[in-house]
Amino acid sequence: MSGSGKRKRDDGEEAEMEAIVWQTPANPPEPRDYIFRSGRRYVRPYYFEFISHAKKRWAGKTIVDLFAEEFKGRSYDYYVSAVKCGRIRVDDKMVDTSYVVQSSQKISHFLHRHEPPVLAGDVLVLQNEADILTVYKPASVPVHPCGQYRKNTVVGILQAEHGLAPLYPVHRLDRLVSGLLIFAKSADKADFLRQQVEAGLLQKEYIAKVIGVFPEKEVVIDANICYNAREGRSFVEINDSCIDKAFKGKTACTKFTQINTNGKYSLVLCKPVTGRTHQIRVHLQCAGHPIANDMLYLSEDVPSRSANGVGADRAASRTCKPPMSNSHKDDSFAEDSASEEFSIDPMCTNCPNLPPKGYDEDEEGIWLHCVRYSGPAWSPPCGPPSYEVVHSLFRCLDSLGS
Incomplete structure (x- = not known):
């Protein structure tokens, strides 16, 4: 897949931990990343590395306790395995599960990412000027990357389907809300428009x-x-x-x-x-x-949702029955491409048959699962896939987009 990178291991690490291909925020969303089926927009699962710096409240906690307390969407045992296998690292180095995190250290988490589906309505471009873009946002789609969403966002879809980037939101709408959105095409213009909103010169209804x-x-x-x-x-x-x-x-x-x-x-x-x-x-x-x-x-x-790692608005989204999309997308292609096989990541909590966190069992049918790939076997059971296996996955994805 274009724009992918190789992750290099430190000298002395186990030979099995070979370089693997993954995506970073620098990789723009592409049309081939999406599958449309039964009125929903899905994102093909992909490898991704989350990077952040330790907050003050994280200091003094072990690396496993930190993740288990702050990111409740996965189990404690998963985080233990992820640290042991090097999927969770501190300052780009493997650490022991008892490692105590210090403030401002670089924390990275490499994983097989599954994004929740959204309704398949188009993000309509209403007015495209030199420095301002006005669009219609459909319900269920977040404005920008957040939480479990990166490509299934207004910003991601506009970049993939219209080549519009970079974009700077002047204001936001809740994920479940539909309506007009104004984007600036430069940071300076965005600041100017935000000042007008704060001064009451621009009003929202x-x-x-x-x-x-x-x-x-x-x-x-x-x-x-x-x-x-x-x-x-x-x-x-x-x-x-x-x-x-x-x-x-x-x-x-x-x-x-x-x-x-x-x-x-x-x-x-x-x-x-x-x-x-x-x-x-x-x-x-x-x-x-x-x-x-x-x-x-x-x-x-x-009821409390954070304790179980469930999104606050998930109950509302469960009640939304997606309309059949009147989009220009070819549903026959969507059905064919959705049946293609993707590689299972043995450590992924969503592979092969689990819905994303926060979905009911009866909604499992709407989730795009990975299924077993008939290509090369995975390298060590708890470790990341080998370089060759991931390249096989990306060749599979590339063939779907050609």
């Missing part, structure tokens, strides 16, 4: 379908919001105190106007005065009219 009959007169919710990043959920401050005492509320104000109602649901025009995380969603909940299909805020009692 949303339309929400809410439960119940919303009042006809304008409703203004002026209530501070606390955001718990670990849980991915916001709370309205009550009596100058957040539900979670560890978080301090930030000022937040939203104006709501009823558009129409059928007695059971109402369409509401939402005008945020400030821009807090999940502001409209939590303010509508506070008003007693939560968004109709917003499982995260329909109830006050939502």
Whole structure:
């Protein structure tokens, strides 16, 4: 695959730990990376190396405990094996499972990456100017790389299908929200437009379908919001105190106007005065009219998701039934390419038959699995695949895109 690189091992390491091919953020998404099937957009699994620097709160923890506590999507035993095999490294070197991490050290995690599918709607380019791009974002697609998503994002799709890069988001929309997005084509232009948004010169409006009959007169919710990043959920401050005492509320104000109602649901025009995380969603909940299909805020009692490594909005996505795509993509090609065999990574928690973390068992059928490849065998059972095996995988992928 074009743009792939070779990872070189340190001298003295086991002979089996040969160079392997992987992708980095420098590798742009390409059209061949995507498969379309039954109204969903899938990403072909690929090798990737996550790189970060140890935060202060990570210092003093063993490398295994750090990953097990901070990244709950995989088991403790997986992280033990990953450290022993050199898939998790510190400052580009293999370490023991008891190694104690120090602040600012480089931490890398090499893995076989599976991205969750999104709905297959096109990211429509509405206006393409010299320094500004305006597009329509379909629901379920994140704006930029985050969490489990890198290629299945608006930024990734625009780069793969339209060659538009680099792009700088002027504002964002929640993954489950559809609507207009403005991108700048330079950092300076992005800063200028963000300043206009903050000054109130550019205003955002949303339309929400809410439960119940919303009042006809304008409703203004002026209530501070606390955001718990670990849980991915916001709370309205009550009596100058957040539900979670560890978080301090930030000022937040939203104006709501009823558009129409059928007695059971109402369409509401939402005008945020400030821009807090999940502001409209939590303010509508506070008003007693939560968004109709917003499982995260329909109830006050939502179980902890971070403890099990499940995304905060996963419950909402489970209720979304994807429409059949009217995209220009050729579904017959999608079905054929989806049946091709991919190589199993023996350490991958999603190979060969596991859905990504946070999906129900009955949704397993929507997940693009790897299946056993008939090519060369893997090198050591707990180690990365050999150079030849990974090249065989990429030759397979290249043939699909030709």
